Amino acid sequence: MSTTTVGAGAGIGTSPLRPDGTLKVTGEFAFSSDLWADRMLWGATLRSPHPRARIVGIDLTGAVATTGVHAVLTAEDVPGKKLYGLEHADQPVLAMGQVRYAGEPVAIVAADHPETARRAAAAIVVEYEVLPPITDPVAAIDAEETVHDRGNLLRHVPIRKGSLEATAPVVVTGEYEVGMQDQAFLGPESGLAIPAEDGGVDLFIATQWLHGDLGQVADCLGLPPSKVRLSLAGVGGAFGGREDVSMQVHACMLALHTGRPVKMVYSREESFHGHVHRHPARMWYEHGADLDGRLVYVKARIVLDGGAYASTSMAVVANATTLGVGPYKVPNVVVDGYAVYTNNPPCGAMRGFGAVQACFAYESQMDKLAAALGLDPVDVRVRNALEPGDTMPTGQVVHGPAPVADLLDRVRAAAPPAQRGDDLRELPGGVANTTHGEGVRRGVGYGIGIKNVGFSEGFDDYSTARVRLEVVGGEPAAVVHTAAAEVGQGLVTIQAQIVRTELGVEQVTVATADTTVGSAGSSSASRQTYVTGGAVKAACEAVRAAVLRRAGRDDVTLRGGRLVTEGGEVVADLVDVLGDRPIEETVEWRHKPTHPLDPRTGQGDAHVQYAFAAHRATVDVDVELGLVRVVEIATAQDVGRALHPQSVRGQIAGGTAQGLGLAVMEEIQVVDGLIRNPSFTDYLIPTILDVPPMRIDVLELGDPSAPYGLRGVGEPPTISSTPAIVAAIRAATGLALNRVPVRPEHLTGT
Amino acid sequence: MRVNLTVNGEARQADDVWPGESLLYVLRERLGLPGAKNACEQGECGSCTVYLDGTPVCACLVAAGQAEHRDVRTVEGLPGPDGLDPVQQAFLSAGAVQCGFCTPGLVVAVHDLLARNPTPSDPDIREALAGNLCRCTGYENIVAAVKLAAGA
Ligand code: FES
Ligand code: FES
Numbered sequence: 001m002s003t004t005t006v007g008a009g010a011g012i013g014t015s016p017l018r019p020d021g022t023l024k025v026t027g028e029f030a031f032s033s034d035l036w037a038d039r040m041l042w043g044a045t046l047r048s049p050h051p052r053a054r055i056v057g058i059d060l061t062g063a064v065a066t067t068g069v070h071a072v073l074t075a076e077d078v079p080g081k082k083l084y085g086l087e088h089a090d091q092p093v094l095a096m097g098q099v100r101y102a103g104e105p106v107a108i109v110a111a112d113h114p115e116t117a118r119r120a121a122a123a124i125v126v127e128y129e130v131l132p133p134i135t136d137p138v139a140a141i142d143a144e145e146t147v148h149d150r151g152n153l154l155r156h157v158p159i160r161k162g163s164l165e166a167t168a169p170v171v172v173t174g175e176y177e178v179g180m181q182d183q184a185f186l187g188p189e190s191g192l193a194i195p196a197e198d199g200g201v202d203l204f205i206a207t208q209w210l211h212g213d214l215g216q217v218a219d220c221l222g223l224p225p226s227k228v229r230l231s232l233a234g235v236g237g238a239f240g241g242r243e244d245v246s247m248q249v250h251a252c253m254l255a256l257h258t259g260r261p262v263k264m265v266y267s268r269e270e271s272f273h274g275h276v277h278r279h280p281a282r283m284w285y286e287h288g289a290d291l292d293g294r295l296v297y298v299k300a301r302i303v304l305d306g307g308a309y310a311s312t313s314m315a316v317v318a319n320a321t322t323l324g325v326g327p328y329k330v331p332n333v334v335v336d337g338y339a340v341y342t343n344n345p346p347c348g349a350m351r352g353f354g355a356v357q358a359c360f361a362y363e364s365q366m367d368k369l370a371a372a373l374g375l376d377p378v379d380v381r382v383r384n385a386l387e388p389g390d391t392m393p394t395g396q397v398v399h400g401p402a403p404v405a406d407l408l409d410r411v412r413a414a415a416p417p418a419q420r421g422d423d424l425r426e427l428p429g430g431v432a433n434t435t436h437g438e439g440v441r442r443g444v445g446y447g448i449g450i451k452n453v454g455f456s457e458g459f460d461d462y463s464t465a466r467v468r469l470e471v472v473g474g475e476p477a478a479v480v481h482t483a484a485a486e487v488g489q490g491l492v493t494i495q496a497q498i499v500r501t502e503l504g505v506e507q508v509t510v511a512t513a514d515t516t517v518g519s520a521g522s523s524s525a526s527r528q529t530y531v532t533g534g535a536v537k538a539a540c541e542a543v544r545a546a547v548l549r550r551a552g553r554d555d556v557t558l559r560g561g562r563l564v565t566e567g568g569e570v571v572a573d574l575v576d577v578l579g580d581r582p583i584e585e586t587v588e589w590r591h592k593p594t595h596p597l598d599p600r601t602g603q604g605d606a607h608v609q610y611a612f613a614a615h616r617a618t619v620d621v622d623v624e625l626g627l628v629r630v631v632e633i634a635t636a637q638d639v640g641r642a643l644h645p646q647s648v649r650g651q652i653a654g655g656t657a658q659g660l661g662l663a664v665m666e667e668i669q670v671v672d673g674l675i676r677n678p679s680f681t682d683y684l685i686p687t688i689l690d691v692p693p694m695r696i697d698v699l700e701l702g703d704p705s706a707p708y709g710l711r712g713v714g715e716p717p718t719i720s721s722t723p724a725i726v727a728a729i730r731a732a733t734g735l736a737l738n739r740v741p742v743r744p745e746h747l748t749g750t
Numbered sequence: 751m752r753v754n755l756t757v758n759g760e761a762r763q764a765d766d767v768w769p770g771e772s773l774l775y776v777l778r779e780r781l782g783l784p785g786a787k788n789a790c791e792q793g794e795c796g797s798c799t800v801y802l803d804g805t806p807v808c809a810c811l812v813a814a815g816q817a818e819h820r821d822v823r824t825v826e827g828l829p830g831p832d833g834l835d836p837v838q839q840a841f842l843s844a845g846a847v848q849c850g851f852c853t854p855g856l857v858v859a860v861h862d863l864l865a866r867n868p869t870p871s872d873p874d875i876r877e878a879l880a881g882n883l884c885r886c887t888g889y890e891n892i893v894a895a896v897k898l899a900a901g902a
Contacts (some may be wrong), residue, residue: 487850650886655888680795
C-alpha cells in the first residue's frame with residue numbers, strides 16, 4: 001500500500017517497467033489477502049445451501065458459544081440500508097426472511113482464527129422452508145412465480161431499424177447458447193476493515209471501483225461517506241468480478257461491531273459463490289442476405305439469465321442488443337434482448353459484458369451464411385464490413401476509424417502455423433492422448449467482434465485526477481493521485497507515462513488509489529486508460545498552464561525539466577519557476593456525453609467509442625477422443641494509440657486466452673440452481689498447455705475524439721476469439737456446435 | 751504445536767500452530783512471508799509454489815507439521831546479494847507480470863525449471879509450467895520471460 005515512484009523512464013508510446021513490478025516479482029507486493037493488523041480478527045460467511053427458500057428461524061447459539069468468536073451478525077445487525085446494488089439496490093447485505101440463490105450470505109462471524117470463524121459459521125442452525133427454484137430464464141420471462149415482488153423481467157431492450165418486414169432470397173437461422181463463465185481472477189475476494197476513532201472505518205480492499213463501493217458501503221453502514229475511507233489494496237485480477245460489492249460491507253460491520261480490525265479472505269469455493277458471473281445466454285438468430293451475400297436483415301432474440309439479483313444486467317443486455325448484429329452493415333434490424341431474474345447465481349460484469357454472447361451467435365451465423373452461399377467465410381464478412389460513417393442498428397453513426405475489413409484481411413494473410421510435428425506433446429490432449437493422432441483433423445476459423453468503450457446510455461462517466469508538481473531534492477517531481485483501480489492492466493505505469501509526457505519531468509510518483517480524491521469510475525468497460533488517462537492529461541494541462549502563468553510565458557512547453565520554446569530555446573528551469581511553491585491541480589474529466597436508447601425503437605447515440613478485434617484460430621481436433629488443441633491464434637486489433645505497447649499486447653494475449661477458455665473448457669455448471677463445480681479442479685481455466693502461441697498485430701489508427709487517439713483495449717480480444725475457435729472446430733469436424741463451451745461429448749456424439 | 755524449520759536460510763519457529771494448518775498458512779500468517787499466494791488452497795493453481803528441501807511443492811498441500819526440521823525457500827529468498835534473481839528480472843522485463851498474483855509461484859517454478867534444464871524448448875517450458883495458472887497474461891509473455899531468463 002505504499003506509493004510507487006517511477007525513476008528514470010519514459011513517456012507514452014514506450015514500454016517502461018511497471019512501477020509495482022519489482023514488488024510483484026519478489027513477493028513483497030501487498031495484495032488484499034496479504035494484509036495484517038494488530039489484534040486482527042478473521043471474518044467468515046454462512047451462505048445459503050438452497051437456491052430458493054424461506055428462512056423460518058436462525059439459531060446462533062452454537063456460534064456465539066464457540067471459544068474465540070467475537071461477533072455473530074445477521075440481517076438485523078445491518079446498521080443502515082439493508083439492500084445494495086450497482087444499478088438497482090435489490091440485494092440484501094444479509095438474507096432477510098428468504099434466500100434467492102445458493103450461496104447467498106445469511107450470517108457473518110468474526111473470530112481469532114480463520115478456521116474458528118468457519119467452524120462457528122457452520123455451527124449456526126438455519127431452518128429453511130425449501131421452495132422449488134425458478135431456473136429457466138426463458139420460461140421465467142412471463143412466469144407467474146417470481147423471484148422478487150416485481151416480475152422476472154429485469155429489462156427488455158428492443159432495437160428497430162429499417163423495415164420490420166424485409167425479406168431476402170437467402171435465409172439462415174440458428175439457435176445458440178453460451179454457458180456461465182467465471183472471471184476466475186486468481187486473488188480471492190479479500191480486504192481488511194479497521195475501525196477508526198471517529199466512529200468510521202478504513203477499508204483496504206481489492207476492487208474495480210473504490211467510489212462505487214464507497215456509496216454502497218456507507219449506505220449499508222448508515223455512515224456518512226466521509227466516515228468510510230477506502231484504499232486500494234493489491235488486486236489479484238478482476239475481469240468484471242470485482243465491480244459488485246462482495247465482502248466489503250460484511251468486513252466493515254464486523255470491525256465496527258468488535259472494535260477490532262477484521263480481515264476476510266474467500267476460499268476458492270466461496271469465491272465461485274461470492275461474485276457475479278458472465279450471463280448464460282440463449283439466442284435465436286435469423287440472417288437474410290441477397291445472392292451476393294450482402295445482409296438484408298437480421299432478426300434476433302437474446303435472453304440473458306441475470307440470476308437472483310440485478311447487478312449490472314440492465315447494462316449487459318443493452319450491450320448484447322445494441323452490438324447484437326456485430327460490426328456489419330445491416331439495413332434492417334429487429335433485435336430483442338431480455339435480462340431475466342431467476343434463482344440461479346447472480347450474473348453481472350465480465351470482460352466483454354454482453355458483447356461476448358452476441359458475438360458467438362452472429363459470427364456463427366456469418367459462417368452459416370457463407371456456407372449457404374458457397375462463399376469464403378472471410379469474404380462474406382468483408383463484403384458486409386462496417387465502415388466509418390455507417391450506422392449501427394441504434395442509428396448511431398460510427399465516427400473515426402473502423403477497420404473491420406482490414407483486420408480480417410490481416411489475420412487471413414498471416415502466415416499459417418506449421419504442421420504438427422512428431423512430439424506427442426503436440427497432440428490434442430498432450431501426452432494424455434491415447435492415440436497416435438490417427439483421428440486428428442486440422443481446422444481454421446475466423447471471428448471479428450465489436451465492443452463499446454466506456455459507460456453508455458447517458459451515464460455521467462468521468463474520472464478525477466490530482467497532479468502536483470514540486471521540487472524534491474533539487475529536482476522537479478510530480479505526484480499523480482487518482483482513485484482508479486490498478487487491477488493488473490498497468491494503469492499505474494500509464495499514469496506516470498502521461499505525466500512525464502505532459503510535464504517533461506522524470507520523477508513521477510503514483511499515489512495509492514483511495515477515496516480522498518474524487519471518483520475515477522470503474523476499471524471496466526475498457527475505459528480506464530481513456531477516462532482516467534484523459535483526466536491525468538487534463539490535470540497536467542492545468543498544472544502546465546499554471547506554470548506558464550507563473551513564468552509569464554505562453555509560448556513554451558515543458559521538456560526535460562525546462563521551459564522550452566518551440567524553436568528549442570530554453571527560457572527557464574522548472575525548478576526555478578516552482579521554487580518552494582508547489583503547483584497542484586485537480587480536474588474532473590468527461591468523455592463526450594452519450595444518450596439513452598429510445599425505449600421502443602432502441603435508437604440513440606448510446607455509446608462513446610467502438611473497438612474492434614479479429615481472430616483466426618487454427619485447431620487440431622482428435623475426432624475420436626473429442627479432444628481439441630488450439631494450435632495457434634492470429635489476432636489483429638486497432639488500439640488507436642498504444643500508450644504502453646508491451647501492456648497492450650499483454651491485454652490482447654490475456655483477453656484472447658479467456659475467450660479460448662469459453663470456447664473449449666470454462667463453464668460453471670448449474671443444476672437446479674446449484675453450482676456443481678466450484679473449484680479449480682472442476683472449473684478448468686486454460687493452462688499454459690492450452691493456450692497456443694499468438695501472432696498479435698496491433699494497429700494504431702488514432703481516434704480523433706479520444707485522448708492521444710487511443711481506443712480501449714481490454715475487452716475486444718475476449719470477444720472474437722471464442723467464435724473463431726469454434727469455427728475452426730466446425731471446420732475440422734463438420735459439426736454444427738451451437739453451444740459454448742464445446743465439450744468432448746459434443747465432438748464424439750457420446 | 752510448535753514447528754521448527756529453516757526458511758530462506760534462517761532458522762524459524764512458529765508457535766500455536768493448529769494441526770490442520772498448511773505450510774502456506776504458517777508462512778503467510780505466522781512467519782510474515784506472504785510471497786507465496788493462496789489462489790485455490792487445493793493444489794490446482796501453483797500460486798503457492800515454494801521449494802521444500804530443494805523440490806518445488808504446493809505449500810497449500812503440505813501440512814505445517816510435515817515441514818518440521820526441513821528447509822523451505824520462498825520467492826522472498828530468491829534475490830541474491832546483487833538484487834533480483836535473473837528469473838525475476840526476466841519476468842519484469844518481458845511484461846510477464848500483470849496482476850502478479852501468479853508471479854511468485856511461477857518465478858519459483860521457472861527457477862526450478864532452469865536449474866534442471868538451462869535451455870528448455872517451447873514444449874519443455876509448457877510442460878514444466880502446466881501446474882501454474884495465470885489468468886491475466888495468456889502466458890505469451892511468461893514463455894518470453896522464460897526464454898529471456900534462459901538466455902541471460
Ligand atoms: S494455492 Fe496452492 S496450488 Fe493453489
Ligand atoms: S498476472 Fe494475474 S494471474 Fe498471472
